């Protein structure tokens with residue numbers, strides 16, 4: 101029998117972390133048929149991989165692409181990095197479940213930064229079916245967002261969940277798991293997820309215990325509250341009896357940078373005493389989220405409409421400024437820590453002339469204070485602005501990347517395709533996360549071996565999610581494969597010029613079909629919705 105594809109002459113790095121070696125990889129249909137030196141057999145197509153690394157396709161352990169698949173199913177900005185599977189529904193955000201009448205609330209909450217949400221569904225299962233119908237190019241492992249559960253069960257309200265609310269959330273979470281969700285995610289700096297207490301999250305986690313669901317946590321604070329917040333996430337995993345993932349591990353705000361060692365030690369210690377805790381990280385010292393995340397959680401009570409009312413109210417504005425302005429120069433929130441206004445940049449905005457400018461520059465141009473410029477902009481743009489903010493230490497980024505309990509997750513938000521002019525100054529992680537780990541951190545800085553880098557983006561996340569037969573190059577496993585030149589692979593996207601695809605990645609195979617073919621984007625869409633078997 102002829103193979104459909106034979107990748108010949110490369111160095112196979114199988115994703116386990118073990119050393120690479122010369123081998124050929126044969127694909128039949130959507131599976132790997134054989135791996136070995138100098139395979140002899142007929143193949144419909146032969147790819148010469150001499151001088152190239154042949155690895156499992158990369159698994160992005162933390163992505164927000166689910167808000168963009170419907171508009172950009174080719175996911176080119178992601179696939180060209182070598183990514184074949186994405187973990188989405190992160191940081192409390194997902195487009196389902198959806199209670200009738202809540203569409204506008206959900207649009208203001210999860211949309212707003214360029215995502216146009218169709219919301220033609222109610223249950224998580226209906227949503228996954230709609231997503232499958234648009235055929236994303238990548239495989240999708242979906243979590244359900246705690247914020248979505250809360251809005252559907254009890255509205256966008258700043259109050260603890262009562263008994264009926266808990267029952268409703270538990271039922272919706274159970275339905276999502278039935279449909280194939282891998283667990284639930286929190287975003288404890290984002291309303292309404294932020295309105296929950298620890299008990300609510302433990303109780304929800306417990307409902308997943310027997311089914312092997314996972315809890316992925318954007319923790320309650322990554323700045324001054326970092327250590328307490330990691331302790332809370334670990335406790336939820338421990339007492340809930342589920343695996344817990346600390347998302348995008350970081351210490352935000354200069355005064356908190358020294359806490360990163362203690363944070364990593366807490367994860368090690370918890371693991372040593374039997375808690376199934378791991379984490380993910382992106383290789384940059386800037387983060388990116390919605391600009392309105394710079395407003396305190398209480399100001400979001402009731403959703404975007406209510407937030408805008410407060411931003412228009414003189415007394416409320418004064419209260420926000422009193423709470424957040426530090427020394428008249430920096431803006432401080434639980435989420436970000438204290439950041440100078442010159443370190444907060446507009447990533448996406450309908451007023452495109454503002455994209456790439458800092459809040460300090462915008463304030464100078466408009467002749468108002470930075471704090472007022474920030475709130476005026478949110479008001480004027482109805483909270484549809486995205487930002488990039490520099491709040492982390494590059495030394496910490498390397499330390500976290502190198503830690504053996506940490507895997508790679510981009511935390512990227514939008515997707516882009518094609519070669520034309522594109523809007524905004526999105527965070528370069530959108531285009532560069534995986535090649536940056538391989539090129540900048542593994543090859544150029546020697547932070548870890550290429551095998552370790554590949555493991556952190558393949559076998560490790562696959563094991564975390566218990567993905568059957570993915571994440572390793574093995575006979576019988578899914579033919580999700582990346583082929584790249586380890587000597588030249590490189591991210592090209594920068595903060596100033598972000599819309600640039602990486603170089604050095606020549607083939608990306610998803611379920612046996614080439615999406616990047618000889619360095620060119622082939623625009624096939626062979627991805628699948630991976631449904632967790634609970």
Ligand SMILES: [Zn+2]
Nearest residue numbers: 191318347348
């Ligand atoms: Zn997050």
